[in-house]
Amino acid sequence: MRAVHFGAGNIGRGFIGLLLSQAGCSVTFVDVNASLVALLQEKQQYTVKLASEQAESFTVSGVNAINGNDTALVAAAIAEADLVTTAVGVSVLRHIAGAIAEGITLRLAKNPAAAASLLPIIACENAIGGSTQLGELVYSHLAAEVKAQAEQAIAFPDAAVDRIVPLQQHDDPLQVTVEPFYEWTVDRSALPQGTPEIPGIHYVDQLQPYIERKLFTVNTGHCVAAYHGYLQGYATIQEAMQDAAVRSEVEGALKETGAMLVRTYSFSESEHQAYIEQILERFINPYLTDEVVRVGRSPIRKLSPDDRLVRPALLAFELGLPTAHLTKAMAAALRFAYTEDPEAAEIQAALASSTLSEVIAHYTSLPAEHPLHAQIVEAYSKL
């Protein structure tokens, strides 16, 4: 199988590329980082190391790379691929949609029969409905007659991807160290019947419980640790989690999202608690060094209404459940003044020129009269 993967970064190389290669796919990365692309083209392989006592390592070989700015080459690769995946960041999806649309157009021109052109395109991003979003962006670039053909042949199954891959600092720039745990869950119901299943991917008929459980536990808990850890002056998640006050904020937020998830999806309470505890262990993995500024990156995205803080808080609020730790984490996100993060800088500039209430309403979409809005204002003043 030929896989084209957009984003040869940490998740691209350390998770998706590794798993696809182990499943027997030949992987072609598409990236806009010219030196990374050149190095992958030269070496055609890279090493993935596990952050564990045993420090197992894997060589991912037979890979290739294309510069994402070379749209014609990217389109040609998509025309011949059996699978397309992405891990570029959800806000970057709109920048790759045009090249994917060009690839689909070429593919369908070569092979108009849907059966011959079947292609799953899976966005592996931290977002609800990432592939659906990508599909909408791609369709906006397709000509009307191609859209009709694409509806029969091209699938955009949503997915949840879970593996902690911190920023990398190795002599070998292609090497990537990852935590041992991984879970890649894909919505089977969006795939045409008979689509070959890839070993290592967990296919489910309903993705919503999986993506919400993952995003509102792993990602909520992690960003709570990052924002409170940053305020306390810690550099890494591992250090921040040693602080009883930070840990208690994380546990409190996960109790709030957990109560909401258990009620919404009828999860077993004890199984969900075990899931939380496993995640807390992953956060403190002593073989990983994960910077709070990485985990807290892009606070505008993380404060948006469908993301890991506001959405679970709204769902919990609607069920009459507590939300104090979640709203406190939103207040801490507003105080994430890391100047090298453009989104953090934008929030700080907004706070300097507008009222707190205007800023909260703008970034969270929670209007001033919403009770959660008042909770954020109160928490902000106490931090």
Ligand SMILES: NC(=O)C1=CN([C@@H]2O[C@H](COP(=O)(O)OP(=O)(O)OC[C@H]3O[C@@H](n4cnc5c(N)ncnc54)[C@H](O)[C@@H]3O)[C@@H](O)[C@H]2O)C=CC1
């Ligand atoms: N790092 C992690 O632990 C996890 C990350 N994710 C998600 O995976 C996605 C990627 O995250 P990371 O790998 O950590 O980021 P990263 O920054 O390491 O990798 C992103 C890669 O995308 C490339 N890129 C940017 N614009 C591009 C474009 N227009 N075309 C092609 N490539 C482009 C960048 O050059 C970079 O190599 C994000 O959505 C993130 O939320 C999901 C689970 C875990």
Ligand SMILES: O=P(O)(O)OC[C@H]1O[C@](O)(CO)[C@@H](O)[C@@H]1O
């Ligand atoms: O990649 P994002 O959405 O900025 O958030 C970082 C999150 O991704 C992860 O790396 C894995 O899901 C977590 O470590 C962290 O919560």
